Amino acid sequence: MQYKPSKIIIAAAGSGKTTHLVTEVLSKPNAKVAVVTYTNNNYRVIHTTFAGINGVTPTRADVCTWFAFLLHECARPYQRSTYADHRIRAIAFPKGRSAPFAQYADTRRYYFANDDEVYADKLSRFVIDCEKHTGGLVTARLRALYDAVFIDELQDLAGYDLDLLEVFMRSGIAMQLVGDPRQSTYTTNQAAKNRRYRKMGLLEKVREWETAGLCKVEPQAKSFRCNQAICDFADRLWPGLPSTTSHNAEVTGHDGVFRVHTRHVHAYVKEFCPVVLRYDSRTETHGYRALNFGEAKGMTFKRVLVLPHGRMAKYLRTGNSDDVTGSLTKFYVAVTRARSSVAILCDGNCKAHCVEWEPSS
Amino acid sequence: MHVKRIIVSGFKALGSFEMELGENLNVIVGDNETGKTTVLEAVGLVLSGQMAGRSVLYDLDPYYFNTGMAVEYFTRLRRGENPPLPQILIEAYLDDNSTGELARLKGTNNTRGEDCPGLSMAIVLNQDLADDFKSYVSNVRNAELIPVEFFTVQWRSFAGNSVTARTLPFRATVIDTSLFRAYFGPNKYLAQIIAECLKDDKQRISLAAAYRQLKHAFMGEPGIKEINDYLMQKKGDITGKALTLSLDMSARSTWESSITAHLDDVPFSDVGKGEQSRVQMKLAIEAATASSVLLVEEPENHLSHSNMSRLIDEISRKAAGRQILITTHSSFVLNKLGLDRVKLLSTYRVLTLSALSSPTTDYFMKLPGYDTLRLLLSARTILVEGPSDELIVQRAYRATHGMLPLEDGVDVIAVGSLAFKRFLEIGAMLKLQMCVVTDNDGDVAALREKYKDYLGGQHPTITICFDEDENCTTLEPQLLKANSLATLNEVFGTTHATGKALLEYMKRNKTDCALKVLTTTEALSFPEYIRRAIQA
Numbered sequence: 010m011q012y013k014p015s016k017i018i019i020a021a022a023g024s025g026k027t028t029h030l031v032t033e034v035l036s037k038p039n040a041k042v043a044v045v046t047y048t049n050n051n052y053r054v055i056h057t058t059f060a061g062i063n064g065v066t067p068t069r070a071d072v073c074t075w076f077a078f079l080l081h082e083c084a085r086p087y088q089r090s091t092y093a094d095h096r097i098r099a100i101a102f103p104k105g106r107s108a109p110f111a112q113y114a115d116t117r118r119y120y121f122a123n124d125d126e127v128y129a130d131k132l133s134r135f136v137i138d139c140e141k142h143t144g145g146l147v148t149a150r151l152r153a154l155y156d157a158v159f160i161d162e163l164q165d166l167a168g169y170d171l172d173l174l175e176v177f178m179r180s181g182i183a184m185q186l187v188g189d190p191r192q193s194t195y196t197t198n199q200a201a202k203n204r205r206y207r208k209m210g211l212l213e214k215v216r217e218w219e220t221a222g223l224c225k226v227e228p229q230a231k232s233f234r235c236n237q238a239i240c241d242f243a244d245r246l247w248p249g250l251p252s253t254t255s256h257n258a259e260v261t262g263h264d265g266v267f268r269v270h271t272r273h274v275h276a277y278v279k280e281f282c283p284v285v286l287r288y289d290s291r292t293e294t295h296g297y298r299a300l301n302f303g304e305a306k307g308m309t310f311k312r313v314l315v316l317p318h319g320r321m322a323k324y325l326r327t328g329n330s331d332d333v334t335g336s337l338t339k340f341y342v343a344v345t346r347a348r349s350s351v352a353i354l355c356d357g358n359c360k361a362h363c364v365e366w367e368p369s370s
Numbered sequence: 371m372h373v374k375r376i377i378v379s380g381f382k383a384l385g386s387f388e389m390e391l392g393e394n395l396n397v398i399v400g401d402n403e404t405g406k407t408t409v410l411e412a413v414g415l416v417l418s419g420q421m422a423g424r425s426v427l428y429d430l431d432p433y434y435f436n437t438g439m440a441v442e443y444f445t446r447l448r449r450g451e452n453p454p455l456p457q458i459l460i461e462a463y464l465d466d467n468s469t470g471e472l473a474r475l476k477g478t479n480n481t482r483g484e485d486c487p488g489l490s491m492a493i494v495l496n497q498d499l500a501d502d503f504k505s506y507v508s509n510v511r512n513a514e515l516i517p518v519e520f521f522t523v524q525w526r527s528f529a530g531n532s533v534t535a536r537t538l539p540f541r542a543t544v545i546d547t548s549l550f551r552a553y554f555g556p557n558k559y560l561a562q563i564i565a566e567c568l569k570d571d572k573q574r575i576s577l578a579a580a581y582r583q584l585k586h587a588f589m590g591e592p593g594i595k596e597i598n599d600y601l602m603q604k605k606g607d608i609t610g611k612a613l614t615l616s617l618d619m620s621a622r623s624t625w626e627s628s629i630t631a632h633l634d635d636v637p638f639s640d641v642g643k644g645e646q647s648r649v650q651m652k653l654a655i656e657a658a659t660a661s662s663v664l665l666v667e668e669p670e671n672h673l674s675h676s677n678m679s680r681l682i683d684e685i686s687r688k689a690a691g692r693q694i695l696i697t698t699h700s701s702f703v704l705n706k707l708g709l710d711r712v713k714l715l716s717t718y719r720v721l722t723l724s725a726l727s728s729p730t731t732d733y734f735m736k737l738p739g740y741d742t743l744r745l746l747l748s749a750r751t752i753l754v755e756g757p758s759d760e761l762i763v764q765r766a767y768r769a770t771h772g773m774l775p776l777e778d779g780v781d782v783i784a785v786g787s788l789a790f791k792r793f794l795e796i797g798a799m800l801k802l803q804m805c806v807v808t809d810n811d812g813d814v815a816a817l818r819e820k821y822k823d824y825l826g827g828q829h830p831t832i833t834i835c836f837d838e839d840e841n842c843t844t845l846e847p848q849l850l851k852a853n854s855l856a857t858l859n860e861v862f863g864t865t866h867a868t869g870k871a872l873l874e875y876m877k878r879n880k881t882d883c884a885l886k887v888l889t890t891t892e893a894l895s896f897p898e899y900i901r902r903a904i905q906a
Contacts, residue, residue, distance in 0.1 A: 085530030086477030087485075096479070096530055143478075146485055150529075153473035 015184040015224035017163070017215050021253040022243065022345030023234025023309070026187045027051070030159055031058045033185060034070050040156040043082070044072045047165035054307050055161065071155075075166065076100055076129060082154065083136040083147055083173075084127065090142035091135060092116050094124065101126035133169035140176055148180035156183065163188025164211055171214055178223040186224070191247055191341045192306060231256055234309055234348055238265035242351070242362055243344050246330050246337055261311075261349045267366040268325070268355040269314070271295075276368040277314065277352060284310040286343045288318035288336070302339040305346050313347040315340075316354050325353065328360030371472060371540045372693040373413060373663060375463040377481060380436045380456060382408040389713060389720045393465070394690060397707050398697045400715030401747050406697040409715070410544065410665045413695060416460040416491045417542035417663060419525055419535050426491075427525070430518035434458060434493065440516050447507060456516050458493040471539035477529035488528040489538075496522035541662040545654045545669075564631060564653060585617040647672040648681055655688045663693045670700040679738075682706045701743040705734045714746050714800065721800045730792045741783065745793060749779035750803035752903055753793055758884035759845055760784040763807060765888045766896040767904045775904075791820075798829045805833045807903045812843040835903040846876040848897040849887075861890045 020026045034042055046052055052074050059066035066072055073081070080100060088097055094117065101107070101121075107128035111118040120127055120135050127135060140147040151158065158177065160166070163186045166174065178184055190211045219226045230251040232240050237255040242265075244252045269277045274295050278285075285299040292299070294316060300308075317325065321340050324333040333340055344351050352366060359365070372393050378384040383405035400406050415421050421429070432440075439456050446453035461480050464472060464487045475487035495503055503520040507513060527533050568574050588594060598614040605612055631638045638646065651669060669685070670678055678700075685694065686707055698704055704712060710731045714721040734740055745751055752775065754760050763782050767775045775782050785793055790806050797804035806824075810817050814836075818825060821834045842848045850858060850869055858872060859865055862883055866872040876883045887894065 081529070081531050082474075086479070086528070088530060089478050089483060143485070146478075150473055150476050153476070 015178045015182075015186070017186040017188075017218070017224050017226045018229050019212065019215065019226060020187060020189050020229035021232050021240070022189060022192060022341065023232035023257075024189075024229045025233050026189065026229075027054055027058050027161060027307070028062075029229075030161055030185065030187050031055065031062055034159065035059075035063055035067070037156075039069075041069045041154065042071070042157045042159055043078060043155050044070050044159045044161065045075055045078045046072075046161040047075045048162065048306070049074065050304075051162055051307055075160075075170070076132065079132045079136055080127070082151065084132060084139065086150055087139040087143045087146050088135075090146075091138045092120065095121075096125065097121075097127050098125040099127075100129050100132065102129045107131060130168065133173040137169065137173055137176055140180075145180060148177060148182055151177070151182055152180070157185055158182055159185045159187070161187050162192075164190045164193035171211075175218065175223065178218065184224070191243075191250070191338060193338050230254060232345070233257060235345055236264055236349060239344065239347060239351055242266040243341055245328075245362065246333065246341050246344075248330060257348060259349065263312075263350050265350060266344070266363040267350065267352045268359050268361075268363045269352045269366050271354060271356050273366070273368055274314075274354060277366060280368070281312050281314075281350065281352070283312035283314040283350070283352060284346070285314045285316065286346065287316040288321070288339065292316050292318060302343040306342050308346055309348060310346050311348050312350045312352070313343065314352045314354065315343045321353075322355065325355050325359050325361045325363075326357070328362075371662075372465050373417070373462045374465050374486075375461075376409070376413055376416075377461040377463075378409075378412045378459070380439050380458040381412055381434060381460060382436060384408050384412065385436045385438055387720075390722070391693070391695070391713075392711060392724070394693060395686065395707055395711045396693070396695045396713055397704055397711045398695060398713045398715060399699075399704060399743055399746060404715040406715055407667060410667055410695055410697060412460045413462065413663065414542045414544045414665050416462045416489050416525075417538070417540070419491070423544075425535075426493075427523050430493065430521055430523070432515040432518050434518075435516040440514065443516075444507075444513050455495050457495070459490065460492075461488060461490045463488045475527040475529060475533075477527065479526070479528050479530040486528065489533060490524075490526055490528065492524045492526075493521055494524060496520055542665060543654050543662060544665045545651050545667065588617055643672045644674060644677055648677055651681060652684060655685065663695065666694060666696040668697055668699060670698060670703055675702070678702065679706070699743070701741045702738050704742055705738040705740055709734050709742060709796070712746070723796060723799055725799065727795060730795050733789070733792050742796075744781050744783065745796065745802070746800070748781035748802075750781070750805070751793075751797070752780060752782045752805045752807060753790055754782060754784050754807045755787050755809060755845075756880075757784050758880045759807060761881075761884035761888045762845060762849070762896075763900060763904065765890075765894070766900050769894065769896065770901070770904050794824060794832060797832055798824075801829075801831050803831050805835060805903045807900060808834065808836045809844040810836045810838070810840060810842075812840050814838055814840055833903070835899040837897060837899045842897075845897075846873055846880075846883075848899075849876075852895040852897045857892060857894065861892050861894065862886055 018026070018029070020029075030044070034040075034044060044055055046055060052072065055072050056066050059070070059072075080097065085097055101123075103122070107122070107130050108118055113119050117124065120131050122128060136147060160174070165188075174184065174186070188211070193211070215224075215226055218224050228251055231254045233256045235243065235253075235255060236257045236259065240253040240255045244250070263281060277283075278297065284305075285294060285297040286302055286305055287294055287299040289301055297314075299316065315321075317340075318336065320333050320336055324330065324340075330337065353361075353363065355363075373391050374393075376387075376389050376391065378387040381387075383403065387405070387409075389409065398406050398409060411421060415426060419425055419427065421434075426434075435456055435458060443453050443456045459481070463480065463482075463484065464475065466486045472487045475489060476485065478485050480486075480488055480490060499520045503517070506517055506520065510517075525533055565574055565577075568577070594615065601613045601615070633641050633645070633649065638649075641649075647669075651666065655664065666685070669681055673681060679702075682703055683706075685696070688694075696703070696707070708731055709723050710726045712723050714723075734742055752763055754763055760782050764774060767773075767778075767780070767782075771778060783793075787808055790808065794804065794806065796802070806821075808817065817836055823829075824832050824834050837848060839851070842851050850873060855866070855869055855872060862872075862875070863886075864872065864875060866875060
């Protein structure tokens with residue numbers, strides 16, 4: 010086994026997580042691996058990263074999304090042990106929690122919409138059931154199929170997904186997990202299970218696994234993207250974590266984190282042409298085309314202009330990160346997209362560490 | 371990789387069928403209409419998704435459905451019942467030492483619920499057309515054929531996921547020297563085999579690229595340029611656009627359709643049919659990698675005896691490390707490849723001889739001319755010691771049943787008393803109806819000892835017939851005992867005064883006498899043990 014033991018990399022934004030993962034895959038030219046990620050965006054990013062380094066994604070690497078992986082390689086092969094009435098045809102994505110009144114014992118109604126569409130938020134649990142009912146055949150098959158399973162964007166997994174990862178690690182599948190809990194803007198499901206491990210709580214779970222000897226945890230507190238001033242600003246949002254070292258020393262003449270008064274916004278955009286990022290579609294964009302914070306994940310820009318929402322504005326006034334709780338991750342993602350400069354629209358007092366920008370004339 | 375089991379239902383002759391397959395050679399024999407070819411087709415279909423070189427996904431045929439099943443469906447429908455929908459299912463169970471790519475096909479989605487890698491192909495009603503299908507069958511009262519337009523093909527792994535031919539880590543190569551020509555013409559089939567035979571993808575791609583290059587160069591030829599320039603002047607006469615000649619550059623037009631092989635500078639299609647068969651088959655064997663299954667249909671076609679012998683040697687040599695399924699009507703092929711590899715198809719079951727003792731297997735391998743197929747396929751076999759016994763048993767049979775044994779499905783085979791036990795071993799294993807007619811050679815006790823495994827009723831399908839009278843050691847005195855001296859003198863056209871003299875004559879002219887017994891119109895009596903044999 011080339012990959013044992015399992016390894017979890019907790020990385021900072023811009024640390025080159027995906028590049029690291031792709032390099033790791035390419036470094037062992039005979040290993041058959043699965044590369045699993047949550048978002049379709051990141052699925053494309055993984056292929057692009059492979060193409061950038063290797064020309065193509067090698068055939069021996071199966072790149073797939075988390076749900077495709079669960080359906081094709083985990084649920085279907087042994088579904089009969091748990092549900093034999095119909096072949097699982099597709100995945101149903103319910104709004105909120107699926108079938109909230111169905112009892113677990115009622116397999117068909119608990120797990121399935123229209124008899125053959127498995128609920129996305131319970132798919133992991135279904136796989137755990139199959140594993141249990143077959144006495145470990147699900148993981149045995151995966152071990153025969155792959156030398157290692159790579160999971161990118163670990164922070165997006167939640168609920169039973171985490172239990173399933175634990176089952177995988179306990180069964181001896183070599184796992185390489187990469188994630189940044191600060192960027193957990195999506196979660197695979199809304200299930201009540203493991204709620205306390207969501208977002209930053211994931212770190213707690215990861216430490217439990219490490220204590221149980223299931224994996225090694227490696228922090229990667231460096232950023233190839235953001236300059237030091239931006240890293241420092243972002244670190245202040247998460248007081249409990251190791252501080253990030255920047256590997257970007259480029260000087261452009263306008264570097265760091267700035268605040269811009271609404272009345273100067275047109276002047277600022279005219280001078281620096283930043284990419285405009287907004288909290289969501291309800292945010293006032295002053296006439297500019299803007300990207301939602303969540304959509305910008307995984308992307309890199311030279312300069313960004315962040316249009317904050319209510320809580321973020323409060324944080325700027327108080328400098329207390331507790332004031333942003335709930336949308337902290339999105340704010341963190343927005344700030345860490347920039348290589349050189351972050352400007353935040355902010356009128357009035359500001360206690361956050363940023364320099365006020367004013368037009369020169 | 372090898373297929374360890376095939377399960378088929380509703381497909382052509384195979385209403386409900388199951389067969390275990392050996393790792394290397396499998397020789398499938400059976401009478402006509404027992405579904406030998408269908409077994410090969412089923413294996414080819416489930417492994418490659420193709421039937422006679424065409425994808426089944428686009429080319430369903432009503433005759434794929436088992437006729438009995440279709441008839442029953444429509445009959446019950448007409449009676450106003452709701453019969454189960456007709457469907458075809460073919461499952462290939464693969465061997466389980468699966469790592470890497472085979473593991474992807476692993477799961478329990480098969481009729482046995484067995485955890486192993488495999489493929490299944492189901493041809494079932496297309497659920498989207500269910501209502502249309504219902505109104506169709508209720509309107510067409512005299513339908514006999516399944517309306518395949520309403521059906522769809524589900525080709526999946528045992529993991530429950532859809533598969534495509536490209537994603538499978540193995541191939542099935544069908545070799546049928548008699549049929550393929552009719553479908554495709556030799557070039558394309560040959561090209562296919564040659565393509566598979568090429569060393570690697572690199573060679574295949576360079577061939578395709580070179581061909582494309584050549585087509586491109588064609589456009590640059592001065593003559594072609596001139597023609598195109600001429601056509602350009604015609605612009606407006608025929609069409610408002612520029613009309614030029616070009617070669618088809620699409621993927622459809624590939625080297626396979628234009629390049630042909632030569633043997634000693636003679637185009638392949640002009641070489642003798644026998645050589646064509648042999649070369650095609652050998653190329654295909656060459657092409658079959660360790661991870662592919664080779665399906666060979668009746669290799670004896672178009673081949674002379676010596677060529678066939680060489681080919682069979684070739685096949686058995688290459689069988690190591692790959693799976694071959696071969697159908698045959700030739701005892702020669704069967705004996706040479708080894709009786710222990712045989713899968714005998716009868717209408718209801720598959721029989722194997724894999725537990726045959728090795729001296730018996732060797733015996734038949736050394737005597738490849740032996741008509742083992744006759745033995746395997748007859749409804750009943752009477753084994754006798756020599757040609758004269760054979761003729762007399764035939765005559766006795768006709769006297770009793772009014773027809774020759776063969777017309778009655780009974781085969782009389784002269785095998786020599788030493789070989790009896792070899793044949794009996796096969797008969798016992800396959801529960802064949804078999805009867806041995808033997809001389810007592812003056813030692814009944816020795817005879818009882820020799821056949822002690824068969825005399826106690828251990829094998830109800832086998833009877834051993836001989837006479838207890840140690841004074842009548844062979845057939846000739848037995849005949850004399852059953853008939854008067856005068857009758858026999860009449861039959862042979864002789865005038866022997868004593869039984870002793872007649873016996874002397876009979877022993878000297880065994881075959882002559884037997885022939886005369888066969889053709890005489892005299893009413894002859896036959897010894898009791900022979901009558902027992904033909905009655906049994």
